[in-house]
Amino acid sequence: MRVAILDDETAELQRLEQTLQSMDESQRAPWLTHCFCRGEEMLRRLKRERYDLLILDWQVPDISGLQILKWSREHLEDSPPVIMITSRDSEQDVVRALNAGADDYICKPFRPHELRARILAVMRRRGGVRPAEAERSQFGDLLFDDAELCVSRAGQPVTLTEREYRIARYLFNNLGRPLSREYFYERFWPHEEVHSSRPLDTHIYRLRNKLGLSPEHGWQLLTIYGYGYRLERVGDEQAH
Missing domain, CATH: 3.40.50.2300 (Response regulator)
Incomplete structure (x- = not known):
């Protein structure tokens, strides 16, 4: 919180x-x-x-x-x-x-x-006040299920750890907004767990691959040097 x-x-x-x-x-x-x-x-x-x-x-x-x-x-x-x-x-x-x-x-x-x-x-x-259907959210071909902490891509389940799921969910909840590394570590890493930028970068790399967060799939996950990350939706003309 x-x-x-x-x-x-x-x-x-x-x-x-x-x-x-x-x-x-x-x-x-x-x-x-x-x-x-x-x-x-x-x-x-x-x-x-x-x-x-x-x-x-x-x-x-x-x-x-x-x-x-x-x-x-x-x-x-x-x-x-x-x-x-x-x-x-x-x-x-x-x-x-x-x-x-x-x-x-x-x-x-x-x-x-x-x-x-x-x-x-x-x-x-x-x-x-949030409706029950808000537990499932669609972003392009990605369907997030908050109740089960699982995501499917084009109807096929994607294997994510709980931490990967929560990071991905917050990226999509904040489309277009820059999110700092500090924010991610405060949110998703226990205080007693020693961290550097590396564990987060590893999670981001995996999410790019597992969820297809690339321009050809309609997404761009940008690294903001010295700050963090921003997920953007790519124009329809670039997406397949």
Whole structure:
């Protein structure tokens, strides 16, 4: 679970980060927090990185949390849930934030147990609204089955490890978006597992071959030097 937190008060950022890191998510990956004290810095990262949850303070000196919220709803195809945490507690402000797309609104000073409960409630609501058919997704001749963690290509099953499947799924969920190596390692490698760029590069190489991620099949998996990878759909005129 990758969470981006925006707050210009260092003490508040630390308190939020500690609250998030104390959450028990034993069945999934750990809670990974990314803290920002300036809205402009967070906006730059949102354009390049994918997060599962945004926690935003409204009043930040440069780009406010409300502006970040509006930008995420307008520009991110798979916009993450957003919780506003702010000292602005008037009914008018609450309504304004909710109308802009906030999933919840918490007034400062926040209570850690309440925050944890609200976060889990927001994530459950977001997970519950997805239709059952979303467990199976078609991309060209590739069919992903999230329930079985398997993929078929042109009707033929492709043998993938669980990690390969999850990496491939996220590449296709983020078509056209650059994804950093840091992102993949945070998502798919245990913390205790020592890593370099090599294991990820090996997985990417295998996926290119197994899934046919090449221009003749309608896909291009690009290596972004010094950063990571981006999967793109090639125009129909190049695909067979």
